[in-house]
Each structure stands twice: as structure tokens, then as C-alpha cells.
Amino acid sequence: MDSFLRITGARTNNLRDVSLDVPKKLMTVFTGVSGSGKSSLVLDTIAAEAQRLVNDSYSTFIRSRLPQMPAPDVQAMDGLTFTVLIDQRRFTGNARSTVATATDLASLVRLVFSRIGSPSAGYSPAYSFNDPSGMCPTCEGLGTVYDIDLDALIDQEKSIDEGPVRFSLFRPGVYRWKRFAYAGLFDRQKPLKDYTAEEMDLFLYADQLKLIDPDPRFPQSARFDGVVTRMRAVFLKQRPVKMSAQVREELDRLVTHHTCPDCQGARVNAAARASLIDGHSIVDWMRMPVAELRALLDDLADPRVAPAIDGIRHVLDALLSVGLGYLTLGRESSTLSGGEAQRVKIVRHLGSALTDVTYVFDEPSTGLHPADIQRLVALLQRLRDAGNTILVVEHHPQVIAVADHVVDLGPGAGSAGGLVQFEGSPAALRRSDTLTGRLLAEPLRPAETGREPRDRVTVRDARSHNLQGFDVDVPVGVLTAITGVAGSGKSSFATVELPRQHPEFTVVGQDPLRGGIRSTTLSILRIADTVREVFSAASGLDPSWFSFNGKGACPTCRGRGHITTELAFLDDVSLPCDACGGLRFNDTALEVRVGGSSIADVLASTPEAVSELLSDHPDVVAALDWVQRTGLGYIPVGRSLDTLSGGEKQRLLLARHLSDPHRDPADRIILDEPTSGLHPNDVETINHLFDDLLDDGATLVVVEHNMRVVARADHVIDIGPGAGSDGGRLMFAGTPAALAADRDSLTGRALASSSVRAG
Secondary structure (H helix, E strand, O other), rough: OOEEEEEEEEEEOOOOOOOEEEEOOOOEEEEOOOOOOOOHHHHHHHHHHHHHHHHHHOOOHHHHOOOOOOOEEEEEEEEOOOOEEOOOOOOOOOOOOOOHHHOOHHHHHHHHHHHHHHHHOHHHHHOOOOOOOOEEOOOOOOOOOEOOOOOHHHHOOOOOOOOOEHHHHHHOOOOHHHHHHOOOOOOOOHHHOOOOOHHHHHHHHHHOOOOOOOOOOOOOOOOOOOHHHHHHHHHOOOOOOOOHHHHHHHHHHHHHEEEOOOOOOOOEEEHHOOEEEOEEEEHHHHHHHHOOOOOHOOOOOOOHHHHHHHHHHHHHHHHHHHOOOOOOOOOOOHOOHHHHHHHHHHHHOOOOOOOOOOOEEOOOOOOOOOOHHHHHHHHHHHHHHOOOOEEEOOOOOHHHHOOOOEEEEEEOOHHHHOOEEEEEHHHHHHHHHHHHHHHHHHOOOOOOOOOOOOOOEEEEEOOOOOOEEEEEEEOOOOOEEEEEOOOOOHHHHHHHHHHHHHOOOEEEOOOOOOHHHOOOOHHHHOOHHHHHHHHHHHHHHOHHOOOOOOOOEOOOOOOOOOEEEOOOOOOOOOEOOOOOOOEEEEEHHOOOOOOOHHHHHHOOHHHHHHHOOOOOOOHHHHHHHHHHHHHOOOOOOOEEEHHOHHHHHHHHHHHHHHHOHHHHHOOEEEEEEEOOOOOOHHHHHHHHHHHHHHHOOEEEEEOOOOOOOOHOOEEEEEEEEEOOHHHEEEEEEEEEHHHHHHOOOOHHHHHHHHHHOOO
């Protein structure tokens, strides 16, 4: 038993009484179609139970201050060890968190400059933009100066009673409005344009003013702040992390920002900027790509800081090994993609003295070119060889091929999945008759000829971000794949340069969708109102009763479905609401039935089931049909957006775009890695969708690493050869078959390797 993690009778989510033994101190890959139960088994059962047991090991005093995590639905588990989950959640840090701070490099870099920088600025804090002794005093270490756009904020034609502040948090009646309405300083009926200069200065910029004769409704112990002073204190200096989508959009409209005029975005003060090592400042180190900085450190030898330099080199080498050599240490961590954030987290665990740890990875190959995946695999193997157990949820053939053990779940998604289809070696999986095995054994066949384009558009002198100024034609009416290693400039070309020069192209990218937990598939597709109206007609209640954002919300969790415990510098922990059981609705809403289903039942159903229930509503049926055709048929229509991956969100946006009744079938669409997180079978579903769209006259430009998409493209544009400053050049333009024959292209080599894969 000591050699295995033993799971007996797992029934979490869609798992169907799964029992298996997972070997310890080896790398086990869990695969299967999207929604088959991989994450339910690995993340929601194994990792969740290990974390719960760790919490239970603390004293009663400590446990009483920790969130009480529910046990997963499993009969028994044995052999669990301390478990680290490395998922694809983006970093939630603010502007003061960078790649350097996330990898713990910042302290080492500051130490080096404090010891050998000349002239010295002082001790380590004197080089930190997060410390008063080192930050630029003008921007307070942010590198950017934010301020309020007065013209956008203030309507001088209105009086206080009419609401002169164009910000909903200052509208008449709310407490911030009451602060200046009841201050006793202003005529509430007089338009602001008639204020004297002194009155306007007080209204906008008063700072902790002690009032002489305020209205009795003004708080007795409070001081008065002007509108701008108040906004700067609450929304600029602190910038709350948790804001509604409406407030965030309003702030984006009201706040201006530009590079700090004193430090030019360097963040640190003049003394830190003037301190040099071999002609380079700490600002230069922070702005260099990791690969360039690592080369610079080859020539730095000073015995006074040798241990610190060795530590920096070690972390930089790890970043290079996971394909992040194009990042800069000064890049804000919150701007990293989910895949980039996950790889940074991997780097943090390399070299740990802990052994016999279980590391759980959730699709670590996301966003990686095949050339980068070999380096990722080497890191996973290093962790395994240090005496740890590695569990990987993954679809990529390169990762599956090097596993010591493979568990394949399926056979389908949702209720059609949740069973173990195969356990064994990668070679045995390829020989098996499972869906995954058949697809892995099948070699790709790069297209030698493609569809004939109707026309071509030319992108000239492409220079966005790291692009080096090349010209290239993009064919119209066919599928063009944009390839290259991570950071080579693919997205810069496809999602920035191409639509800038040719605005008729529509970008469906992976930008975060507005709404988060309050938005669902139905709301993104703009059919939520139709569903509510169906329940309204059946009950006579207002449609708002069937919205968890309206009257129908559970009063305890306010329609969230869970209660969140904030743990300061640790991740928040959410537990299902006891009152509604996670259903999000109150009893009044849940009592209404349509076709035997409550509104909560509908939100928990798949697109196919909802289409059948509401078959007499063509707008609902059409929209949900596109959801299924984009490979998202396994996702319940009420799933919150914050639980979807980047690839799932993009495919949902694509479904919304395609379901628009006014869409031109011959439109031109740009997609940024739409197959992220997809099983090979689901990739084939996307390929068939692309075929249908092209047959209807559409033009598709797809940024992709997946060789299944690249092999079937009509045209390929390869950008490289490397990342960051080493990329941005046109390496190839032509058919997939010609690319596979190009040995100078990393993409070409990967495509050729995939096309001769042995069965």
C-alpha cells in the first residue's frame, strides 16, 4: 500500500464509483475527452482530500480559524502525501507583484545591487519599488501616474441634488453623496458651474477638513474630503481588487494614466537608477528578457555576491527551461496568462528540499509550442526523480508519451464519462482500442494542397510588439494557421497587426470575459432573458425571480451559490451555501417547474438537454447548437464564467459570434489558440466546425500550437525563430506539407515528427 495512492469508490461530480491504484514516485498522466472526469478525480478528489487532511492535522485552535473543507465523495483513500496543486489560475497580484517577486528573484537582485552596485544606493530596500526608501516618490513605485479625468467625472451643469458626479458610487442618496450633500459647505440647488473658485476647490480637493456647521445627518466624528481627494484615496492608491463589472468599467472611463514623468516607468528613485553593475542598473536587469539577462550574468563574477548570483542563474535557467525566456522580471504577474502563471509556479518548486510530495499539474502544456514541451517534460521528470509523485491532467501526446503510467477516463463527457477506460504504459495505451489510444496512434497527414483562396490581403511592415517589420499575404476564404514558439509574436501579428491594418477581421481572443461568477453560458449567449421569460409565463412571476442576480437570489449567499472566506495573503476558500445547497436560488424561484424542471435544474443541464426542453424557442436552440458545435456540449449552461478555462471562454465567445442572426457567413474571424485544453477527439470536432464555416464562405486565421489543426490548415505562417527579441521574423509561409519539410523551422520539425508517429 505504501507504493500507491489508493482510491476506492470515487463519486465526485461525474465519477462513477472509480477505484484505482496510482503508483507513487512516478509520473502518472490522466487523460480523456474534455469533461470525462479527469479533473474530478485528480483535482477535486485526490488533491482536495490531501489538503483537507493537512488542515485536520493542525491543532484545534488553528483548525477553528481555517475554512472547513468538505470531504470529497469517495468511499476510501489511502497513501496520500503532502500535495501541492499547480493549476492554471492567473496570479491575482496587483501592480506591485512582478515576475521577479513571484519567483523570489527580487530579493536576490536587490541584494546583489546593494553589495556591488556603484554608487551604492544603500541596503536592499533602497532598490525596491515596494519600499519607501527605494520607490519613486512621484508614482510611489507603480511606474504609472493615475489621476481623475475631471471633465469625464463632473457635470458642471448639475447641482448636488441633481447628481453632478458621473460615478454610480456618488449618485444621489448613497453614502458618498451624503458626505458632500450634508457637509454644510455648499448650496445643494446651485449648479456647479456657478460655484466660486473657493467652493469648487473645496468640493473637489478638500482634505480631512474639520466642519464647523454640518447638517445633523453628517457623521459627527468624520472629516470632509473632496470628491477627487476621496476617489484618489479609495480607488487610485488602493485600487480595490474586488469590484463589480459596472464599477470597473466606470473607473476605466474616469481614470487617466500615463508613464511617470520622473522615473519614466522605472518605478525606483534616482539613487537606485544611478547605481550600476558593469554599466547596467537594476532597471536594466528588470527590463531585459530572461534569456538576455541570463547571458549577461555569464560574465559577472564577483566573490562578494557569488552565492546570490548562483541563485539568480538557477531560477533564470528554470524559466528558460519552461519556455519563458521572453518574459522580463519587471512584468506584472497579473498580466501573465494561465499557462505562463502555471510555469512560473513550477519554477518556484524546483530545488525544494521536500521529498515524497505529490505534485498535481492541470494541463501544464497549455500555450506551449511542441519545442517548449520537451523542456517542460524535463522539469516534471526532475521533480519526479527527486522522490516525488507527479500527477498530470493532460491531453498533449508529448507529455503522455513520457509518462510512467497513464490513466484514461471516459468514454464520453459529463454523464457519459466518469469511468476508467485504461491503465498502463503509454505504449500500451496506443495499442488499446480506447478513443485516446486510437487517436494517439494515428499519424497526422499534413495537407499538400489546400482550398483555393478567393483573394489575399497584405500585412505590411508588421512591427507590433516584437515583430521585426515583415510583409506577408493572408489568403481569404481559407484556414490560415499562425505558428511559432511561445512569445515569438504570433498573437501580436494575428490579434494586433492584422486587424489594425484590415479592420474587417474580427478577433475572438482569450481576454477575460466581464461578469465572472455572475455570468453564465446563457448570459454570454444573450438567451438568459428568454429562459427567464419562459419560467415567468409558467408562474405569473416577474422574470427577475428566475435570476440569481435579482429577486430569485438565495438570501444567504446572495445568488453566489457559495460562501467565500478571505484568507488575506492566501487564496480565498469557497464552500457551498448551506441554505440553497449551491443552487443559488431562493425557495420561491425553485418551486416553479417547466417541463418538470426548476430554473436550477435548467442551469445544471447540458446545452442539448436545454434545447430539448425549450425546443419551441428557436433563438435558444440555435445558440446552444453552436455551443455544441464548438465542443462545449459537456458544460452545464449555468456554469459560472470564472470556472471556465481560457480556451473554453474563447470557444464560448465564438459560439456567441456565430449565433448572431445578423452575422455575415463570409465574415473573417481570428482565433487565438481555440484548442487549449482539448482532447484530440475534441480537436477533431473543432476541425469539422472550421470546415463547415469555410464551406459557408468564412475566412479563418487561427493562432495554434496544436499540430492537428496545423496539419489540416490550407496555409501556414510561421513566426520565429525564438521568443521575445529572438522572434518576430517571418520564417515560413506556405502549405503544411512544405512546412513539415522545412528543417529550419521548429514548427516544421514538430509537424514532421507528428506525421510519422508510429501506431
